[in-house]
Amino acid sequence: MARIDLVDLAHSYGGNDAAPESFALKPVTMTWRQGGAYALLGPSGCGKTTLLNLISGIVTPSRGKILFDGADITPLSTQKRNIAQVFQFPVIYDTMTVGQNLAFPLQNRGVPKAEVEARVRQIADLLDLTFYLDRKATRLTADAKQKISLGRGLVRSDVAAVLFDEPLTVIDPELKWQLRSKLKALHRELDLTMIYVTHDQTEALTFADTVVVMHDGRVVQSGTPAELFDKPAHTFVGYFIGSPGMNIVPAVVSGHEARIDGHIIGLHRNYGVLPAGAKIEVGVRPEFVNIAAPASGLLSATIERIDDLGRARFARVRVGDAKFAARVPPGFSVPDNMVGLVFDPAHVHVYADSRLVEGVA
């Protein structure tokens, strides 16, 4: 039970003298509040597992500090940090029963026997493992084993945080849903701080109240799923979250107008002074671009193909060199080649060198 602060935390596997750009985790300062459900989201190799291992103490940071409730715990070993972690692949103590596996972290810390038993029962109940308590853990299936690993992570009530490192990788898709909602329920029930690492946006967005998106060793945005969707702070967030991802196209922006391929689009806000020399782009989610019959005043585009996702149809179109995904309104019959694009100005964002520029209303 603790608030976790990261202060200028950075890590390089090549040591502190390595070039700043080669750091696996570039300096980050942020706060994780007690009882929150966080997801660390990013592609493979973006530094999310490094960040997790720094918090749990498996890796010692090259720079910076980690505070639990204000106390610096950076030099402490994993054992002394009071952290639980669940790994990508199930870790099972072969010779023990399921019950003994769950009790192991408590016994090692000298928790009284009665308390151990009660807690093991409670966790086994929550994870539907009660039936297996007296069985040898080795004979179970991969999902059951991973449930045991999850259980060992959750069994201690006093931990500062429970860290999950892509824990559902080995689980079948249908069980994934169940386990994910189970974790969500456990989070509510146990009041533990949970940090969940994943490269799967659905997993991150359904599990967490706050999603931290990482890219190339940096935290690019941290916010609620809605914030990430509506207002990506970085083009990477726009493109990584959402399916299909955000349309990001080069544009010339001045005042209330953006010029794409010679065509002018209205903007909701006023962008007076943009950083000189920066690469200016506009980003708009496919959900906020509709295709329509070609008309004057609309940006015209060439249809390349239509993706039918079931709940919605998206048209892949081309404007000059830029590619767009745009929503096909229900019931709209798509013409053969040329269409017009209708933008929702409130959802068109401007990016300078990949970072969001806040316009003036």
Add this chain to the structure above:
Amino acid sequence: MDKTINQKAWFLVLPVFAVVAFSAILPLMTVVNYSMQDTFGNNQFFWNGVGWFKELLDPSTDLGGRFLASLGRNLLFSAIILSIEVPLGIVVALSMPREGWSVAVCLVILALPLLIPWNVVGTIWQIFGRPDIGLLGYTLNSLGFDYNYVSNEFDAWATVIVMDVWHWTSLVALLCYAGLKSIPDAYYQAAQIDGASRWAVFKAIQLPKMNRVLLIAVLLRFMDSFMIYTEPFVVTGGGPGNSTTFVSIELVKIALGQFDLGKAAALSLVYNLIILIVCWVFYTVMTNAGAECPAKQGGA
């Protein structure tokens, strides 16, 4: 689908069959033949039926007494060296570095004794232990220990055992090290997070994961020590008295010393049978141990 019958395959099997026949089956049948007969000079053979086998199992006869006594010594020897080499091998494997240049150095040093031929090992220790010129023997005697493997039974045993431990602990250590290396890092990390002590890590992770290689190590060491011949023969020649005469040494004495081919053949058949049975028991135990943990989940 029609099965094509291709008799040419026999030509591929035939050479193997011929080699096995000449190298294994025919010699074995010869031994079986000898074991039923008594030999005298001039290639005279007399039918003796199962006489030698009866004598072998009867401690009151000369043959039976010698066989059972040497068998007992052999079993005691195997038990002692197993109970030393297995724990020692585990300890050595655990204290080896997990990565870095020192791994290669350790591996080479460990492998050295394994590369030395048996009779050279025997010669090394025979000289090493001599009270007059051997480093070990001389040092022990000048420290006041009355150490002499030629005249003292206990010293002879101690020398043979220490020699075997020196020669073969590396094998156990290398096998265990391989077993330890195959444990994914996540296990150690999980154990750290679960607050496990060093002992708990050993008991809950390392030992169970070494289970299979340990079975192989025990099997190999048992078979080898049960058939041991060269090293003790070179060092003690089976003495003092008969105190370090193991079954194989006894066998050679009977077959080549006394030229009692019938007795020797019977003894070697029984000896062989014991080894086969032990092998089979170990094999069964190992496959059962394997069946207990089916389908290892691939953790990478």
